[in-house]
Amino acid sequence: MIFFQLLFLAVTVLCQRTVTGIEGQPITLPCSYTVRRPSDLTSMCWGRGSCPSSKCSQELIWTDGHKVTVQSSSRYQLNDAITEGIVSLTITSASLEDAGTYCCRIEHRGWFNDEKININLVVEKGA
Template structure:
């Protein structure tokens, strides 16, 4: 069973959501990343192993606003409707190598407006 922690920070220009997930090796995990298409319009999104200054670092997948344009591995799957602002990262069989940071970044128009959702994934060795 996954455990989750949450910290949300917001400034006048940018916002960041920080979460922690703990899962057993071999279980699945879903890391959520969503934004309001109604409020912001279709935006580019990326999932990476960390958030960089301007985009994701160690890109796992990215969209152009209308669909997924690249994905590094079939190990990762996606849930949700990209056209509705949903790009949840699903890892169906988590391994110890999946431990670490993950970041979803939504490219919101304007300076320093991007939405960032950062996860620390901890994978516990199975019995």
């Protein structure tokens, strides 16, 4: 019975979205979580590829809930609302090579509670 509950929970927190942008323009990949009180703030990461069972693959950016703690390139930015749970990733001046799958992983307390959002980025050729 516990196995089925865990399996159900793991399935309910994994989402897939598609975002389309234009080469040379900034593209924002949406991700957020609910913050009702300061204790709700939590760490999160963005990575390339689908969300693995823990952490992020090919890490792009990490936050501790208050500020960015790791940033692989200045091309990857979070907006200023991190403490409100808005952790959308902006890729400045996107290139065709940026197309692919990205993972937004929000680390909640407890086992198997992480929110995992896979976003498929499509980058179209600019004019």
